[in-house]
Amino acid sequence: MRYFIQFSYFGKAYHGWQNQPNAITVQEVLQKALSTLLRKTVEVVGAGRTDAGVHARQMYGHVDVDAISDIDDLVYRLNAFLPDDIAVQGIHKVVDGAHARFDAVERTYEYWLVKEKDPFLFDHAHFVKHPLDVDAMNKAAKMLLEHRDFECFSKSNTDVKTFNCDVREAFWAIDKEKWVFTITADRFLRNMVRAVVGTLLEVGMGKMSPEDIHRIIASKDRGEAGASVPAKGLYLTKVSYPKEIFDEQKG
Structure with missing residues (x-):
């Protein structure tokens, strides 16, 4: 069974x-x-x-x-x-x-960062000391929903049939002592979320404009996007399935 x-x-x-x-x-x-x-x-x-x-x-x-x-x-x-x-x-x-x-139809990730050094979140979140413009980061994040091909955020030399992903939500929110980026899609490429966050941080620090997201995605070039952020801040938070695949009455 x-x-x-x-x-x-x-x-x-x-x-x-x-x-x-x-x-x-x-x-x-x-x-x-x-x-x-x-x-x-x-x-x-x-x-x-x-x-x-x-x-x-x-x-x-x-x-x-x-x-x-x-x-x-x-x-x-x-x-x-x-x-x-x-x-x-x-x-x-x-x-x-x-x-x-x-059979998974949707996956959600969160990325945590902190703006002040916090020993209790050292292994749980990425510390960013630079000032960040969260409004610009959210404007850029919203633009992700306008695209399908995310090769520019994929780990190099990845063996996949397609770089297409259906991104359904992407936004930043401030939750007490930490900043949380949430992104939901039908699928993700290897290293994609960490590369997306790294690129959005470039926007937040003023090194890129929100509109640069369109140019970066169109390039399909990993070198055009921001550096990947550390793994310790990344959490897979939800995997969704069709209800009909569960057969609890027979379990």
């Missing part, structure tokens, strides 16, 4: 989500925990990949295992077995063929 696992992690200790030959990853740790508790080799297929140091407040993966008789008990035992920086929120029965990556 196929199940979706909902989980979260703080990414500082991990080389991203996806298994790597010589580095510890979230996928490796979660698969080892599941395989140990279920006493069989289990593969977790994630909703996407996050880079080294990136966090996930909501992530999904699917597994194919025998029927789970007591889901709540398995969630409890998983959380007791997993390290403190990975937590499982739930396990859900889904219809046959449901796919954690391909």
Whole structure:
């Protein structure tokens, strides 16, 4: 049977989500925990990949295992077995063929930055000491919604069939001690959000105008966009699926 696992992690200790030959990853740790508790080799297929140091407040993966008789008990035992920086929120029965990556219809990321040095947010947010014009940054962010091809924000030499993404929202908001950039799209390219934020910071510092966003995107050149911001401020916050793929009454 196929199940979706909902989980979260703080990414500082991990080389991203996806298994790597010589580095510890979230996928490796979660698969080892599941395989140990279920006493069989289990593969977790994630909703996407996050880079080294990136966090996930909501992530999904699917597994194919025998029927789970007591889901709540398995969630409890998983959380007791997993390290403190990975937590499982739930396990859900889904219809046959449901796919954690391909059936996701929308993903949302947040990027956190702070304007004052804060030891309690050092590992959680990017410290930017320069003055920033949030209105200009929001004007530039809104322009992202007018485009589809975001090759200029993609990691170089990425093997993808298309650079097209449907960006549905992109905005900055000030939340007490931190500034939060929220962006939602059907899909994201590798390194895309960090490159977008780096470019918007250039706008905020007056090094680019908001209208430069159109020129940068049209260029399809990664070198025209701003530098990528550090991974520690990036959070995958939501992955959305069609309701009909969940089959809870059979779980």
